[in-house]
Amino acid sequence: KEIAIERIEKELLRNQAIITGWTEQHAKIKARIVNIVNDKQDSLRLEMLKYPMLRFDMLIEKSLVDDFITNTAWQAARSTDIISEFDYDLILKLTNAYSLQEIIMDKTLMKLLDLYFDTEAHNMDNFDPTLLQLQLRFQELVGQEHLMQQLYREAIDELRDGETIN
Numbered sequence: 001k002e003i004a005i006e007r008i009e010k011e012l013l014r015n016q017a018i019i020t021g022w023t024e025q026h027a028k029i030k031a032r033i034v035n036i037v038n039d040k041q042d043s044l045r046l047e048m049l050k051y052p053m054l055r056f057d058m059l060i061e062k063s064l065v066d067d068f069i070t071n072t073a074w075q076a077a078r079s080t081d082i083i084s085e086f087d088y089d090l091i092l093k094l095t096n097a098y099s100l101q102e103i104i105m106d107k108t109l110m111k112l113l114d115l116y117f118d119t120e121a122h123n124m125d126n127f128d129p130t131l132l133q134l135q136l137r138f139q140e141l142v143g144q145e146h147l148m149q150q151l152y153r154e155a156i157d158e159l160r161d162g163e164t165i166n
Contacts, residue, residue: 004082007073008094009159015069015101016152022065023145030138032059037131053122054130064116065109074098093158097151104148108141 036045036059048055074094077083083091115121115137121130 001082001085004073004077004080005086005159008077009156011070011073012097012152012156012159016149016156018067018069019145019148019152021067023142023149025062025066026138026142026145029059029061030135030142033131033135033138037128037135049124049127052124054124054127056116059134064112069101069105071098071101087158090155090158093151093155097148097155100144100148100151104141104144108137108144112137112141 032044035042036048039045044058048058077086083094086094112134115130115133120126121133
């Protein structure tokens with residue numbers, strides 16, 4: 001049980017650092033998109049409109065995700081049923097954190113990638129609607145990442161609280 005708790009804490013701390021980096025990067029992308037959507041004379045907007053297809057690389061600058069958050073320690077604890085020895089509040093906080101993490105990875109980021117690979121999104125006749133969709137999706141992503149940071153903090157605090165261990 002102690003080893004499982006230690007490994008989960010390390011995993012959450014690593015994931016927390018990754019999400020912090022993602023949030024900074026994604027908030028910058030969101031701000032760029034908001035400027036392009038709101039200001040028809042935005043310099044980046046005008047530059048992007050020179051190309052025959054949408055240049056996502058001009059918005060993102062580097063990759064959308066530069067590292068992966070993991071759930072290996074959590075899955076190991078669940079599969080060995082060691083979590084049955086954890087306090088209910090700890091299980092609840094860990095479940096909340098890992099559930100949102102899964103939503104971000106499997107749903108929110110995938111919807112962004114779906115838009116990225118959608119051929120209609122690259123049609124410059126759809127420039128404004130596509131940018132509006134990107135703005136909405138990045139707003140959701142950044143919001144989820146802020147909540148993710150909070151859930152990580154709560155789970156880590158609960159892990160470190162000696163009273164959570166039965």
